[in-house]
Amino acid sequence: MAWSxxxxxxxxxxxxxxxxxxxEIGLLPPAWIGSNGHRYYEEADLLRLQQILLMRELGLxxxxxQAVLDSQVDQLAALREHHRRLLVECDRxxxxxxxxxxxxxxxxxxxxxxxxxxxxxxxxxxxxxxPGRHEAEARERWPEQWEQSQQAxxxxxxxxxxxxQREATAQMIRxxxxxxxxTPVADPAVQTEVDAHYQGVCRFWTPCAAAxxxxxxxxxxxxxxxxxxxxxxxxxxxxxxxxxxVYADARLS
Numbered sequence: 001m002a003w004s005x006x007x008x009x010x011x012x013x014x015x016x017x018x019x020x021x022x023x024e025i026g027l028l029p030p031a032w033i034g035s036n037g038h039r040y041y042e043e044a045d046l047l048r049l050q051q052i053l054l055m056r057e058l059g060l061x062x063x064x065x066q067a068v069l070d071s072q073v074d075q076l077a078a079l080r081e082h083h084r085r086l087l088v089e090c091d092r093x094x095x096x097x098x099x100x101x102x103x104x105x106x107x108x109x110x111x112x113x114x115x116x117x118x119x120x121x122x123x124x125x126x127x128x129x130x131p132g133r134h135e136a137e138a139r140e141r142w143p144e145q146w147e148q149s150q151q152a153x154x155x156x157x158x159x160x161x162x163x164x165q166r167e168a169t170a171q172m173i174r175x176x177x178x179x180x181x182x183t184p185v186a187d188p189a190v191q192t193e194v195d196a197h198y199q200g201v202c203r204f205w206t207p208c209a210a211a212x213x214x215x216x217x218x219x220x221x222x223x224x225x226x227x228x229x230x231x232x233x234x235x236x237x238x239x240x241x242x243x244x245x246v247y248a249d250a251r252l253s
Contacts, residue, residue: 001042001043002031002032002040002041002042003040003041003042003046004038004039004040004041005019005020005030005038005039005040005041007041008041008045008046008049011046012046012049012053014049014053014221015220015221015238017217018217018220018221019039020039021217022049022052023039025062025066026066027052027062027065027066027069028045028048028049028052030045031044031045048069051065051069052065052069054086055068056221056222056223057086057223167200168200171193171196171197171200172228172229172232172236172240173232174193175190175193175236175239175240175243176232176233176236178190178193178239179233179235179236179239180233185239185242185243185246186243186246190243191243191246191247191250193243194243194244194246194247195247195251197240197244198212198244198247198251201215207252208252209248209249209252209253210248212244212247212248212252213244213245213248215244216240216241216242216243216244216245216248217241219237219240219241220237220238220241225237
């Protein structure tokens with residue numbers, strides 16, 4: 001039995017654009033291509049996609065994933081190893097949940113008359129987090145830009161970083177308002193907002209058209225980024241990605 005690229009996208013939640021990219025880089029070629037040019041996948045390909053998604057969840061970059069898949073002999077042994085690592089990840093997420101829950105309790109109990117809250121043990125705020133979780137992939141895909149961004153971040157004050165985070169959140173909300181209103185991503189008002197986003201990114205690194213599109217695709221493919229966008233509005237990550245692709249083609253190509 002074979003499934004079309006649209007079927008695989010519906011089953012897995014992976015966009016057709018991403019599946020085509022996986023084919024182009026040799027990570028997940030289809031079983032065959034029909035006379036209509038459509039890609040078709042068989043059961044072995046679905047199992048390979050499952051492994052790719054598992055390793056993405058575990059923070060591996062695409063090159064690392066391809067190296068693992070190309071070198072593995074025993075698929076069952078590989079799945080057992082993925083299962084073990086997922087259990088470790090479950091423990092980490094439980095720790096994060098406890099961290100956030102403890103913070104909520106301390107904020108609720110620590111408010112004084114000035115309506116400010118006090119945290120008894122500030123170090124507890126960061127238990128379970130992995131700040132370098134996505135650094136390896138960024139360094140692998142855009143080494144020069146990554147170095148540029150690290151230098152920019154190092155030069156920011158705590159107040160400057162907080163201000164930037166507030167601006168980024170406000171931008172996401174404005175994009176969500178466009179999306180909910182049904183505004184096309186190519187609309188001038190949306191593209192003006194994307195330009196503001198691009199200028200914000202340029203404070204850290206200057207992406208070319210391909211890199212800016214890649215950043216937008218990361219918002220969709222990376223579970224952590226996608227959750228941040230979709231927490232504001234379901235589908236926002238895809239809407240943002242599509243709007244960035246239009247901007248890249250029109251302004252950066």
